[in-house]
Amino acid sequence: MGSTKGAELPTNKEKVIFIMGSTGSGKTKLSVDLALQFKGEIINSDKIQVYKGGDIITNKVSEIERQGIRHHLLGFIEDTEEDFTIEDFCHHVQGAIKEIINSNSIPIIAGGSNSYIEALVEYPKINFGANYDCCFLLLECNLFMDI
Known part of the structure; x- marks a missing residue:
């Protein structure tokens, strides 16, 4: 009889991928x-990129870079004076996750606001x-300089 020690048993939970890392580490591309x-x-989990505008300043992913992939919570708030709180984020993300899962896709949460x-x-x-199996990916980048 085989041992299951060290092996993960399958769950009925939905999968969610998190991609975190510093600015310029490649979160968007990954x-x-x-x-x-x-x-x-x-x-999107970047607290500045939820606002419309500021695309260059915030390094917001362009339409071309999106390659047709749907992005949620990206540039959807008009008023930059409106405070987008942690509670707001949690509420909107839960709705987006349900919508993504209902379309038989995998939610990928990416951004720099840990x-x-x-x-x-x-x-x-x-x-x-308790509801989701999570995979966390943390990207690091090294700066190389010629001296």
């Missing part, structure tokens, strides 16, 4: 590549871990 490979849709991600995953009322 999220789009994964979405293309595994039929995913991307949820406080948003931490709140989403750790907030007891949401109980995120």
Whole structure:
């Protein structure tokens, strides 16, 4: 009889991928590549990129870079004076995840605002871990300089 020690048993939970990392680490490219490979849709978790405008300043993913992949919570708030709170983020992400899963796609949450991600995953009322299997990818980049 085979042993299951060390092997993960399948769950009925939906899958969610998180891509985190510092500015310039390649989060956008990886999220789009994964979405293309595994039929995913991307949820923005950058607290500045939720606002319309400022595309160059915030390095917001362009239409061309999106390669036809649907992006949620990206440039959808008109008023830059409006405060988009952690609670707002958690509420909108839960709706986006349900919508993505209902379309038989995989939610990929990507961005640099780790406080948003931490709140989403750790907030007891949401109980995120009980509902979803999560894969966290943390990107690091090294700067190379000629001296």
